Amino acid sequence: MKCILLAAGYATRLYPLTKDKPKSLLPVGGKTILEHIINKVERIDTVEDIYIVTNDRFYHQFLDWMEQHRSLKKIKILNDGTTNNDNRLGAIADIQYVIERENIFDDILVMAGDNLFDFKLTDFWNFYRTVASDCITAHELTDTNELKRTGVIEIDEEYRVISFEEKPQNPKSNLAVPPFYIYAKDTLKLVDKYLQEGNNPDAPGNFIPWLIQHGDVYVYKFEGKRYDIGTLESYEQAQKIFG
Structure with missing residues (x-):
């Protein structure tokens, strides 16, 4: 299995902290947000490679970080070539960029590079192996x-996703979906199909309502x-909790 970490955004809501520094490399509790995430990814034995996709503005900062970081997995930094918030590819297009660039034909674990959490990714992986289908x-x-x-999602009694809505005005349930996904290798071709049909390439969650029309998606x-670190307030809160 491969892991794709999405870190190509420009985090304008966190200015001035992220004006000249990528959000994933902000420190929390003595290490970067990215390192917190990678430490959990490393515990999944079947993950062979970690791909971090970023933009042209921050690419060299990630390269500098990688020179100082020692990982149990092979890490590669990819530059999607964008330079600002207006010409960014979007998260789903970045996933496809990595798949194509690295010729990936394996199951993939996809995660945002700006979320801190305290559950075990190994439990998520074991759930995926049990249901043998795409998982969120x-x-x-x-x-x-x-x-x-x-x-926000609705699920049936077997934990299968039956509806998904991004940022709903009237949430249909209390089940919130953070950007952590496992897609089977046979699903990778559907990412390209989704984009070729002209669907929204931005937030990674936009792929899910389309995907559940093409097969079963289960929820762990x-x-x-x-904590989704998207504002100065949420960053300060994460510092208190994870610091």
Whole structure:
């Protein structure tokens, strides 16, 4: 299995912190956000390679970081060639860029490079092996305002996703979906099909409502903390929790 970490955004909501520094390389508790994530990815034995896709503005900062970081897995930094928020490819297009550039024909673990969490990725991987189908993650939120800022799903009794809505005004459930996904190798060709049809290439969650029309997608429900570091306030909160 391969791992793709999405780190090509420009994090304008975190300015001035991220004006000259990528969000994934911000420090939390003595190490970067990226290192927190990679430490968890490394515990999945079947992950062979980790691909970090970034943009042209921050590419060399990631290369400098990699020279200082020692990992149990092979890490490769990819530059998607974009230079600002206006010409960015979008997360789903970045996934396809990595798949094509590296000729990937394996199952992939896809994650955003700006989310901190305390559940075990190995548990997610074991769930995927059990259902043998594409998987996403979800956790329960009680705050309706938080649900309106994320993807929200409905599931059946077998934990199969039956609906997905990105940032709904009227959430249909309390199950929020962070950007952690496992896609089977046979699904990779559907990423290109999704994009060729002209669908939204941006937020990775946009792929899910389209994907559930083409096959079964299951959800691994986790408990514990998860922080999407998108604002100065959420960064400060993550510092307190994970610091």
